[in-house]
Amino acid sequence: MKTIGFIGVGELALYTIRGVRRGGYHDSILLSPRNRARSALLAADFNCTVLADNQAVVDRSDCVVIATRPADCLQTLAELEFRTNQLLISVVAGVEIEALRSSVPDSLDIVRAMPVSSAEAGASPTLIYPDNAFVREFFDYCGNTIPVDSEAYFTQGSVLACVYCWFFSLFESLIQATQGPELPGELSAELVMGMARGAAELALAKTDSSPGEIAAAIATDGTYSKLGLDLLQQQTAFVPWQQACELLQKRLAADD
Ligand SMILES: NC(=O)c1ccc[n+]([C@@H]2O[C@H](COP(=O)([O-])OP(=O)(O)OC[C@H]3O[C@@H](n4cnc5c(N)ncnc54)[C@H](OP(=O)(O)O)[C@@H]3O)[C@@H](O)[C@H]2O)c1
Structure with a gap:
C-alpha cells in the first residue's frame, strides 16, 4: 500500500484522480493546497486529503506526482526536499528525465506518464517510461497503461x-x-x-x-x-x- 501525493492540482490531477477512484483505487491520495477549489472538490467527493503545503505532501507520500504546467515544474521540484527511496511520477509534457534529475536527488526513481482526460471515463491509454510496477498498476485503474522502454518512444507517443x-x-x-x-x-x-x-x-x-x-x-x-x-x-x-x-x-x- 502506497500513499500518492499530487503537487499541482489542475485539470490533469482532477481527471486522473476521478478516474482512479471510480476504477477502485482506495489508497491515500494527498493534494497540494494551491488550487483550493479543485482540491476541496477532490477531498469532498473523491476521498483525498489536502495538506498545508507542497513539502507536507512530499513528506507524507511514497510516490509524488508532479502535475504543474511545464514552466513551473523544475522550480517547484527544486524547492522540495525528498527522502531516499521515493518515487517521482512526472506527467509534465516536454520535460525529459535528465532535466527532472537536475532538480531532485539522484536516489529518486523517476517515471514519466501521459494520462489523457479519458482517464475520467476509465479509458486512458497511458504511456509510461520507464516501466514501473506501481505506476503501471496505478494508471490501470483509469484505463490501460502502455510502458515503453525508450524515452524517444515516449516523446513520439x-x-x-x-x-x-x-x-x-x-x-x-x-x-x-x-x-x-x-x-x-x-x-x-x-x-x-x-x-x-x-x-x-x-x-x-x-x-x-x-x-x-x-x-x-x-x-x-x-x-x-x-x-x-x-x-x-x-x-x-x-x-x-x-x-x-x-x-x-x-x-x-x-x-x-
Ligand atoms: N490537461 C491535459 O489534458 C494534459 C494531458 C497530458 C499532460 N498534461 C501535463 O500535465 C501538467 C498539468 O496540466 P494541467 O492541464 O493539469 O494544468 P493546470 O490545469 O494549469 O494545472 C496546473 C496546476 O499546477 C498549479 N501549480 C503551479 N505551480 C505550483 C506549485 N509550485 N505548487 C503547487 N501547485 C502549483 C497551478 O496553480 P496556478 O493555476 O495557481 O498557477 C495549477 O493549479 C502539464 O505539465 C501538462 O503538460 C496535461
Missing part, C-alpha cells in the same frame, strides 16, 4: 496524446455534417462516437490487419464507403493530420 484531442474536433465536425431534420443531434452524436469506438475496438482486435487494410476491405468498388473515402483522399484530407503530427514532433524535439 506523446504526439498521440494531442491527436486524442483532435479526435473530438473531428467528431464535432461529423456530428454537424450529419445532424438535421433526418437525424436528431443526439442520435448523430451517439452514432459518431459509437462508430469511432467500434472502429478502434476492431482495429485493436484484428492484430493480423492494419487499419488501412481494414478500410480497404470495407471500401470495395461500388460501395458508399469507397465513394466517400475516394473523395477524402482526392482532397488530401489526411495530409494535414500528418503535417500536424510532424509539427508536434519537431516542437517536442526542440523542447527536449
Whole structure:
C-alpha cells in the first residue's frame, strides 16, 4: 500500500484522480493546497486529503506526482526536499528525465506518464517510461497503461496524446455534417462516437490487419464507403493530420 501525493492540482490531477477512484483505487491520495477549489472538490467527493503545503505532501507520500504546467515544474521540484527511496511520477509534457534529475536527488526513481482526460471515463491509454510496477498498476485503474522502454518512444507517443484531442474536433465536425431534420443531434452524436469506438475496438482486435487494410476491405468498388473515402483522399484530407503530427514532433524535439 502506497500513499500518492499530487503537487499541482489542475485539470490533469482532477481527471486522473476521478478516474482512479471510480476504477477502485482506495489508497491515500494527498493534494497540494494551491488550487483550493479543485482540491476541496477532490477531498469532498473523491476521498483525498489536502495538506498545508507542497513539502507536507512530499513528506507524507511514497510516490509524488508532479502535475504543474511545464514552466513551473523544475522550480517547484527544486524547492522540495525528498527522502531516499521515493518515487517521482512526472506527467509534465516536454520535460525529459535528465532535466527532472537536475532538480531532485539522484536516489529518486523517476517515471514519466501521459494520462489523457479519458482517464475520467476509465479509458486512458497511458504511456509510461520507464516501466514501473506501481505506476503501471496505478494508471490501470483509469484505463490501460502502455510502458515503453525508450524515452524517444515516449516523446513520439506523446504526439498521440494531442491527436486524442483532435479526435473530438473531428467528431464535432461529423456530428454537424450529419445532424438535421433526418437525424436528431443526439442520435448523430451517439452514432459518431459509437462508430469511432467500434472502429478502434476492431482495429485493436484484428492484430493480423492494419487499419488501412481494414478500410480497404470495407471500401470495395461500388460501395458508399469507397465513394466517400475516394473523395477524402482526392482532397488530401489526411495530409494535414500528418503535417500536424510532424509539427508536434519537431516542437517536442526542440523542447527536449
Ligand atoms: N490537461 C491535459 O489534458 C494534459 C494531458 C497530458 C499532460 N498534461 C501535463 O500535465 C501538467 C498539468 O496540466 P494541467 O492541464 O493539469 O494544468 P493546470 O490545469 O494549469 O494545472 C496546473 C496546476 O499546477 C498549479 N501549480 C503551479 N505551480 C505550483 C506549485 N509550485 N505548487 C503547487 N501547485 C502549483 C497551478 O496553480 P496556478 O493555476 O495557481 O498557477 C495549477 O493549479 C502539464 O505539465 C501538462 O503538460 C496535461
